[in-house]
Amino acid sequence: xxxxxxxxxxxxxxxxxxxxxxxxxxxxxxxxxxxxxxxxxxxxxxxxxxxxxxxxxxxxxxxxxxxxxxxxxxxxxxxxxxxxxxxxxxxxxxxxxxxxxxxxxxxxxxxxxxxxxxxxxxxxxxxxxxxxxxxxxxxxxxxxxxxxxxxxxxxxxxxxxxxxxxxxxxxxxxxxxxxxxxxxxxxxxxxxxxxxxxxxxxxxxxxxxxxxxxxxxxxxxxxxxx
Ligand SMILES: Cc1cc2nc3c(=O)[nH]c(=O)nc-3n(C[C@H](O)[C@H](O)[C@H](O)COP(=O)(O)O)c2cc1C
Numbered sequence: 001x002x003x004x005x006x007x008x009x010x011x012x013x014x015x016x017x018x019x020x021x022x023x024x025x026x027x028x029x030x031x032x033x034x035x036x037x038x039x040x041x042x043x044x045x046x047x048x049x050x051x052x053x054x055x056x057x058x059x060x061x062x063x064x065x066x067x068x069x070x071x072x073x074x075x076x077x078x079x080x081x082x083x084x085x086x087x088x089x090x091x092x093x094x095x096x097x098x099x100x101x102x103x104x105x106x107x108x109x110x111x112x113x114x115x116x117x118x119x120x121x122x123x124x125x126x127x128x129x130x131x132x133x134x135x136x137x138x139x140x141x142x143x144x145x146x147x148x149x150x151x152x153x154x155x156x157x158x159x160x161x162x163x164x165x166x167x168x169x170x171x172x173x174x175x176x177x178x179x180x181x182x183x184x185x186x187x188x189x190x191x192x193x194x195x196x197x198x199x200x201x202x203x204x205x206x207x208x209x210x211x212x213x214x215x216x217x218x219x220x221x222x223x224x225x226x
Contacts, residue, residue: 003027003035004078008085008096010041015169016137019209020084022185023135026192027080036074043067045098054105060124061105068102075103080131080199083154086169087138090149100157118156131199132161137169141216162201164191164209171213174222180213 005024007017024035044066053063060076061069075081085092092100107121114120134154140146147165154163172181191205212219 001031001033001079002077003033003080003082004074005035005037005082005084006096006099007037007039008041008083008093010093010095013173014084014086014137015172016084016086016135016166018172018181018185019137019164019166019169019188020082020135022188023133023192023195024082026189026194027196029189029193030196036078038071038074040096040099043071043095043099045071045095045102047098048101048104052109055109057105058108058124059105062102064102068099071099072103072105075106075130076125076127078130080133080195082133082135084135087136087147087150087165090146091153092136092150120156132158133195134158134161134163135166136164137166137172139170140167141219142167142210142212143216162195162206164201164206166210167212168214168219171219177213184209184213 003024005020007014007020009016027033028035045068046064046066049064051063054061057063060072062072083092083096085096088094091097106124106127108124110122111119112122136147136150138146146167150165151163154161166184171177172184174181187208191201191209194205195201
């Protein structure tokens with residue numbers, strides 16, 4: 001399989017990429033796959049101009065001549081795309097959002113309504129073979145609403161992706177919490193194996209990956225230095 005990974009963290013050492021690396025380790029454990037990692041922060045990707053010049057061209061490329069057209073070529077030929085990023089203001093970081101916006105050359109102006117009532121643009125080609133995984137780490141403890149906007153965006157943009165939202169991600173760097181971090185990383189590796197076998201994640205698997213490492217009250221006390 002061709003696995004394309006978008007690392008949307010701007011940091012040299014990303015909490016989220018630790019989880020994603022464990023997932024990829026499991027995903028690639030039993031067979032040889034081609035893994036391409038894009039550190040999005042290092043790419044030259046301008047914001048979309050909204051000109052729809054891509055739809056006039058109709059060849060799956062953008063009229064802006066920067067790194068995005070090469071990324072679109074990788075996108076089109078991928079079997080699995082993993083979006084790995086920290087939650088920023090309840091969504092994805094702006095440099096990654098620029099990349100997402102500029103995947104619009106992959107659809108046409110023509111609209112279609114799905115059975116579920118969702119209206120979307122018709123794809124330029126059959127991209128239904130592309131399976132999407134979203135792994136998002138965040139700094140808050142688990143609370144209702146933190147990931148809501150992101151989950152809706154992922155469903156609308158990617159169809160039916162596997163979405164894993166991990167609270168308390170900075171705990172991965174707390175030396176005292178390393179047994180908890182190791183246990184979570186082992187679960188991510190196992191989840192990668194599951195995904196390799198089924199190209200999906202069971203609900204119970206996602207729940208185990210999203211389970212906070214420590215209780216909310218305890219986490220808040222640590223962050224507040226109490
Ligand atoms: C600009 C900015 C916005 C953030 N917004 C949120 C947020 O909305 N919710 C949240 O739980 N954490 C938020 N965080 C915290 C990050 O998601 C958290 O530190 C994460 O672990 C960083 O992951 P990384 O190391 O993979 O970059 C924000 C951090 C930054 C710098």
